[in-house]
Amino acid sequence: MFIASVKNTTSSLIAEALLEVQAVKLSPEKPFRWASGWKSPIYCDNRITLSYPKVRTLIKEKLVELIQLQFPSVSCIAGVATAGIPQGALVADLMELPFLYVRSSPKSHGMQNLIEGIADKNAKIVVIEDLISTGGSSLKAAEALRQAGYNVLGMAAVFTYNFQVAVDNFQTADLPFYALSNYDDLIQSALEKGIVKPNIIETLQAWRLSPQTWKQ
Amino acid sequence: MFIASVKNTTSSLIAEALLEVQAVKLSPEKPFRWASGWKSPIYCDNRITLSYPKVRTLIKEKLVELIQLQFPSVSCIAGVATAGIPQGALVADLMELPFLYVRSSPKSHGMQNLIEGIADKNAKIVVIEDLISTGGSSLKAAEALRQAGYNVLGMAAVFTYNFQVAVDNFQTADLPFYALSNYDDLIQSALEKGIVKPNIIETLQAWRLSPQTWKQ
Numbered sequence: 001m002f003i004a005s006v007k008n009t010t011s012s013l014i015a016e017a018l019l020e021v022q023a024v025k026l027s028p029e030k031p032f033r034w035a036s037g038w039k040s041p042i043y044c045d046n047r048i049t050l051s052y053p054k055v056r057t058l059i060k061e062k063l064v065e066l067i068q069l070q071f072p073s074v075s076c077i078a079g080v081a082t083a084g085i086p087q088g089a090l091v092a093d094l095m096e097l098p099f100l101y102v103r104s105s106p107k108s109h110g111m112q113n114l115i116e117g118i119a120d121k122n123a124k125i126v127v128i129e130d131l132i133s134t135g136g137s138s139l140k141a142a143e144a145l146r147q148a149g150y151n152v153l154g155m156a157a158v159f160t161y162n163f164q165v166a167v168d169n170f171q172t173a174d175l176p177f178y179a180l181s182n183y184d185d186l187i188q189s190a191l192e193k194g195i196v197k198p199n200i201i202e203t204l205q206a207w208r209l210s211p212q213t214w215k216q
Numbered sequence: 217m218f219i220a221s222v223k224n225t226t227s228s229l230i231a232e233a234l235l236e237v238q239a240v241k242l243s244p245e246k247p248f249r250w251a252s253g254w255k256s257p258i259y260c261d262n263r264i265t266l267s268y269p270k271v272r273t274l275i276k277e278k279l280v281e282l283i284q285l286q287f288p289s290v291s292c293i294a295g296v297a298t299a300g301i302p303q304g305a306l307v308a309d310l311m312e313l314p315f316l317y318v319r320s321s322p323k324s325h326g327m328q329n330l331i332e333g334i335a336d337k338n339a340k341i342v343v344i345e346d347l348i349s350t351g352g353s354s355l356k357a358a359e360a361l362r363q364a365g366y367n368v369l370g371m372a373a374v375f376t377y378n379f380q381v382a383v384d385n386f387q388t389a390d391l392p393f394y395a396l397s398n399y400d401d402l403i404q405s406a407l408e409k410g411i412v413k414p415n416i417i418e419t420l421q422a423w424r425l426s427p428q429t430w431k432q
Contacts, residue, residue, distance in 0.1 A: 050305065051315060098268065
């Protein structure tokens with residue numbers, strides 16, 4: 001119970017920080033429209049946290065705590081381009097570990113690399129991502145690292161929407177993943193802070209369970 | 217003279233570090249071919265330094281020294297995507313300043329931002345770049361920041377090829393720029409370390425003066 005309580009504290013702390021700097025915006029009445037076509041009551045841009053040194057440092061320290069707890073044998077940090085690069089570099093810096101980053105597609109010129117930087121062939125890599133929705137781009141990055149012969153221990157993200165499809169995708173890929181905070185804890189924090197009203201909780205929960213059909 | 221000597225020491229130190237981890241490769245006999253079509257005796261990939269914590273930290277600390285000396289009123293750090301993002305974030309972290317990053321073209325989905333992250337409208341921004349060749353992409357990033365209303369103090373880069381065209385471009389844009397190390401000091405370090413032979417110096421210098429015609 002103690003551990004569960006500690007975990008919960010971190011998740012609430014991060015959720016509150018994301019809401020405070022408006023890295024996460026909730027707008028259930030006037031939904032956002034995602035590139036996928038989904039309507040969504042939430043828009044998350046964790047890059048905004050980089051502009052707030054205190055929040056940025058909190059996220060860095062909590063990611064390092066998570067990695068030390070879940071992946072104690074880590075020897076290298078990788079960031080998923082582009083949003084995972086800055087926090088990934090900060091985590092690598094604090095842990096004094098090598099850093100590399102992974103693109104989702106090769107750049108159009110120069111030496112065509114999906115992976116930028118190099119690591120020891122025996123490196124045990126933890127991948128840093130800012131945000132998990134379906135897990136697609138994160139798993140693509142992890143797959144690129146595996147195909148290059150690296151041992152990928154798992155993934156640490158700042159935030160996940162808690163979609164079942166992401167859980168399934170990571171399970172299929174046999175890749176452990178952890179996030180500092182998540183949609184359900186965020187709603188709870190938003191409710192406690194009066195950012196959303198209790199009568200809107202049901203529709204917020206409905207989105208998480210079936211984002212592709214919500215308000216269509 | 218003392219300052220000139222200190223500057224020179226930093227430049228040699230960085231040049232040696234770049235050569236040591238092979239972030240810079242010299243191959244005058246079998247030239248590289250750049251995306252521009254130019255043949256070149258040098259290939260520079262400073263992202264490799266991210267995989268070497270000691271070199272990465274050296275670069276971070278020297279960039280911070282440079283910024284504190286040349287741009288003491290700085291209040292925000294920006295990185296040019298993608299290679300300037302990780303070192304930019306590390307510099308912002310050490311200086312406890314807000315960080316944002318700038319793309320050269322907007323991403324294809326989501327809220328179309330050239331600039332990721334936010335800064336105070338009165339922010340005094342120093343832009344971090346890994347490598348200066350003609351200065352084109354760096355100046356595009358600085359221009360995007362200026363068009364968004366930010367005050368761009370100048371640019372700090374890890375390495376410059378010392379092309380006259382870059383000097384001219386930065387002068388035209390009225391943007392001060394400094395680099396930790398440069399092609400001429402690198403050649404000198406490579407010579408001292410026996411990486412290149414004295415009889416090759418002339419052809420290496422010829423490239424820097426006229427890269428577009430060298431060995432064509």
